Amino acid sequence: MSDATSEKNTVLMGKIVSLCKKRGFIFQSGEIYGGLNGCWDYGPLGAELKRNLKDYWWRKNVQEREDIVGMDGSILTHQDVLKASGHVGGFSDPMCDCLLSNARLRADQIEPQSGTVYHYTGASNEESDWSVEREYAVLVGEGQDENKARKTARLFYSKFLSDKQISPKKLELTGERSEAVENTTLFNPENGSLLTEARDFNLMFETRMGASSDENDESAVAYLRPETAQTIFVQFKNVLDSNRIKLPFGIAQIGKSFRNEINPRNYTFRSREFEQMEIEFFCRPEDGLALTEEWLERRLTFYEEIGIPREHLHVLDIPDGERAHYSEKTYDIEYEFPFGIQELEGVAYRGAYDLTKHKEHSKKAIEYVDQEAKEKFLPHVVEPSAGCDRTILALICEAYDEETVTDEKGKEETRTVLHFSPRMAPVKVGILPLLKNKPELVAKAREIQALLSPFMNVFYDEAGAIGRRYRRQDEIGTPYCVTVDFETLGESGDEMKDTVTLRERDSMSQERIAIADLRAFVLDKMM
RNA sequence: GCGGGUGUAGCUCAGGGGUAGAGCGCAACCUUGCCAAGGUUGAUGUCGGGCGUUCGAAUCGCCUCACCCGCUCCA
Secondary structure (H helix, E strand, O other): OOHHHHHHHHHHHHHHHHHHHHOOOOEEEEEHHOOOOOOOOEEEHHHHHHHHHHHHHOOOOOHHOEEEEEEEOOOOHHHHHHHHOOOOOOOOOOEEEOOOOOOEEEHHHOOOOEEEEEEEEEEEOOOOOOEEEEOOOOOOOOOOOOOOHHHHHHHHHHHHOOOOOOOHHHHHEEOOEEEEOOOOOEEEEOOEEOOOEOOOOOOOOOOOOOOOOOOOOOHHHHHHHHOOOHHHHHHHHHHHHHHHHOEEEEEEEEEEEEOOOOOOOOOOOOOOOOEEEEEEEEEEEHHHHHHHHHHHHHHHHHHHHHOHHHHHHEOOOOEOOOOOOOEEEEEEEEEEEEEEEEEEEEEEEEEEEHHHHHHHHHHOOOOEEEEEEEEEOOOEEEEEEHHHHHHHHHHHHHHEEEEEEEEEOOOEEEEEEOOOOOOOOOOOOEEEEOOOOOHHHHHHHHHHHHHOOOOOEEEOHHHOHHHHHHHHHHOOOOOOEEEEOOOOOOOOOOOOOOEEEEEEEOOOEEEEEEEEHHHHHHHHHOO
16 A cells, blocks of 8 residues: 555545444443443444344344254353363463563563573762662673673663763663573573563463452453354264264354453454354365355355445455464455455364364363264364454445535535445435424325334434535435425325436436335335 | 544534533424425533642643553454
8 A cells, every 4th residue: 555545545434433433323331431442332333234234144144044043152162162172271372572672572482591690789970960779780792791781781770861962871780790591591692681571471361250250260251252163063063962963964053252352453343352253054074165165255245235345345365384283274364444355254174173173172062963874973064254343344445435416506515425235225315304393294194104114224304405405415315305395295296296307326317106105116226 | 452543412523720501403382395495492411430739620740441542462
């Protein structure tokens, strides 16, 4: 991305964030208390939009398919589940930072070094009557000049100088003492500087269960699930036994997951609490790779159906070495966000890894039994795992548009429109009486509202001029507005009676439609 | 986690140690026959939060929180 494009996209993203707040799509969590990092709340329109997305995903993947069933697992997760999956223990890398350069290093990957350590307690500068007290140390390798330690230490202490004009060379070091050490990993091999203590970066939220749980009672520890997948694997056998289903089949789930991300970024894109839409599709080992391809195509089609065109999506075939160790094939489906191309969904062929691990740790027989072939085995699994909140953000970014429109007087204005597909749009129809001070128009509009509202989310609006009301609906992405006028009431004869103006958002075109046909017309567009 | 930036009305932003501002939006009423029309009236702020300096802080200092940008990280 060029600098100019990058800046334009930053501005665009700012406008999207601003619109989302202004119109009630997304708010920062706990905003009146200063905000909670990495957490977001959906307002009235955001909640409708998200609901539409989840409902459509569920309908397409569960209700309209015989071979996929749904489930809804608990968020609090038994620690043994996550020990088996490898989330506890395996994925918490100890990290430390270089005190001099701030570089971050993996503590377990530092080569042990030997030499002389020079310790200091602080530094001062006589001329400016400045001093700092802080423990610091530098490692000098065998055969290296000891003055290197002093130079490095002065550089370190100079970071605390308020007057940056003072040269590090003019600092007096205090409390120097030295000792010989062997095989230490406490120093940065690059510059000899002391490192911070190693800290674990396990991204799981941990909690304790039970009212009287003892802080030291390890058995009371539970986790907020870091992915929905594990609850599916753990209930695999129960779902199998209660549903008379045969391979290949899937278990689908929509639900919240939690990761204590070090650095949440890009609006709602990387949040600490997020919702996933996931399918674990179980199959015979020999069908896994082909099903991965099939699911990739099916998922790409899904995005097109909700209004994210194929040309704004990228498929990344994760190469050997970058995939999780258990995966033979993984595709990432990415979207061109204004802040860059980022992942929406992963389609991963996970083999029998998860079921194998849970069989080992639980010591339970969770195999699939093929009665006809008289076979007993652990199925392989293909996992299309989509980020719900990320998809919402993609829908909003994709829909956002500023058009220049020219009015009758030739004046140019900007029209802000969200081009949501009727399927996803939070409000399907805006219902507008042409004038609010004519009771007959208002009553008729209210009748239409009552006619449609059991079937879809509609919005009644009588405030302000008709043009303004159209624009308000454009800004929240309402695909259709119907306007009740005097023709509707029969003032221009029976032919026009009980018809309304149907105004389409994207083209701004208008046509006449009978009230009796409205429901079917809109339902057809939004299914 | 590091570095830089920002934070004032619902939104966009101006101001800058001494009574809190504009535009847009919002609400009510009037007007209004289809694309942000006009008029009248009105509501809204702990100037992100805390501590300090000061007779007095939105303004200066320190701390902190959040967001944005660049690194870093992301099973």
